[in-house]
Amino acid sequence: MSHSHELVIKSSMSRPPPPPPTTNKDQQRQNPSLQEINIKLIQSGEKERLKELLRERLLECGWIDEMKALCRAFTRKKGRNNVTVDDLVHVISPKGRSSIPDSVKAELLQRIRAFLASTAD
């Protein structure tokens, strides 16, 4: 269920990035908005690379297997024909978001920060 990855990225991204260390130059520049960050990530292709990295990490730590198991359990309970993609996303999102290992979150945040720093005007 790769949908859930995106929700997680979004929730970590909805936290405002920490203010950059203030220098004379920086004081004149505003913090980039979520939209702007996202566009930069997509246009440079970095978002795809990050998604691949995230998939790999979540596979390694068993998160994907766990989400699959939750989906299977839910589908078994409700019946295969009574379940939609939206239902599944709704059911596993809370558990999914909360069970991402801290190390994975940290690694991705660090990469995003590094990327933004490297592409700063």
Next chain:
Amino acid sequence: MSSKISGRVSPQPCPHLLDFCSRNGSKPFRALQDCIRVKPPGGRAAIRREPFEVPRCGTCDESSRPRLYACVACAAVFCHAPPIHSHASAHALSVPGHEIAVDVDRAELFCCACRDQVYDRDFDAAVVLAQTITSTTSTSGSTVTQCKATGSQPDNLRKRRRVDYSLWAPNSRENAIIENHSIPLHDATNGSLISSTELPWGLRGLNNLGNTCFMNSVLQALLHTPPLRNYFLSDRHNRYYCQQKNGATRNGSKNSRFCLACDMDAMFSAVFSGDRTPYSPAKFLHSWWQHAANLASYEQQDAHEFFISMLDGIHEKVAKEKRKTHSPGTGDCCIAHRVFSGILRSDVMCMACGFTSTTYDPCLDISLDLEPSQGVSGKSSLAKSNNSCNVEADCTGSSQNCGISTLKGCLERFTRAEKLGSDQKFFCQKCQVRQESLKQMSIRKLPLVSCFHIKRFEHSSIRRMSRKVDRYLQFPFSLDMAPYLSSSILRSRFGNRIFPFDGDEQDACNEVSSEFELFAVVTHTGKLDAGHYVTYLRLSNHWYKCDDAWITRVNESIVLAAQGYMMFYVQKMLYYKASEKQAASWCDVRK
């Protein structure tokens, strides 16, 4: 339109999809197929877009929503973010005929009115095709479609069709024949020796002839391997007849002097005779020494090595007699292969161009690595957060969560796609150079009996540098092998697609049942050079410990806690195949 392939039901199209297809000709998604982009080669499929293009929702201009759908009818892009809102659904409701959309990031069809994923066979086939690069040569059987068309899979799997099981009971004439030519097991001749009700039939200790517990442990497992036991007890290899035949050739060739199958036959007769005094498999040991001369000594040996060696020995003798060529996987050559032989599939994909090379190899067992060291930060923190949340699903489904090595975990790792190191570059036929590759194993055909060998002994070329891995491995009593089959592995490689695996229809007779039951566990305790093998057998759902000459009944918890070295699982359901011969007698039907 829902069809059953190997027990899998293809999802029914929703009314909107049906409507769309009927209104848009025979290839409704033809234009969409041209927009599929696969990146990196052999990787995930998405809808192609310009490098600088950022898909945005036509209604709210958002680009950061997790799911963006492009309407197949008008190509407009909308977001889908329940429960907040879904502009994709709004579009579907407002414009009739515009219900079907495609996920721009995943190239998956979605019905915005039903709010659920839908599948179209042609579209999925096109996506799968784009993901597996086609090659002009058909010999290596690289692509899915070519596998379907040219049948590059082992063709000996298609030989015999499945027949329905029909119950057989002997009539009076057959009864007479049976009575005259066999010794009833509960006969009075051995009455004094038959133990009361303590141990089930066929349990008999095996004397240790000098560090031969490696042999005794494997023999106990084989003596109670159902298809093997049935074969020998129903006189399929008659040792008197075999010796008579071979006695004729007195040219002094090695083969005529010993026959492991004959010795097995003698052992089965002895063990199932009702006599409970421990049996000495001296003749068998001697014959095996003839076959595996390099292992002939009273030193301790590896049970797994012995297992492979003796199956090989049976094959050599029996196959030669039957003059059957070694046809891997079907087991037509000898009983050893019939019972234990399966087929492994290996896919190696070039990471530069996506070209995949597929090979099939027969195997008598599956050797599994134990997990490398536990306690990597990612794994441990997942286990931590796991405890604080309400886990609905069965924890054993995901081995890493619990922090214990499990057999399922080993199998998952065995069938996981693995990046071959840069020192192991594979020669790509398409690129014509050595490239970094991705390798994935899967099980093409399951054997009747699966033997899992856990690699606990790490040998180096100098024997003194070997060590034993003592880590505990959890193993289940029942095992479903479906997730490790080639069909499942390939399906998961391509994600949510209608994916008819090559030869699915034919597979129905081979692989309908993937459920296995544990019946024997060979365990090892002690050090590498000074250890002891013990076998646990499961008979009538009771467990028995076979420690050389001593057999005792034990609780299943003892077995579960034991250090498994070789685990034997048998298929729960056995299927019959029509006989090859014209006159089908009952003894030709495989049981």
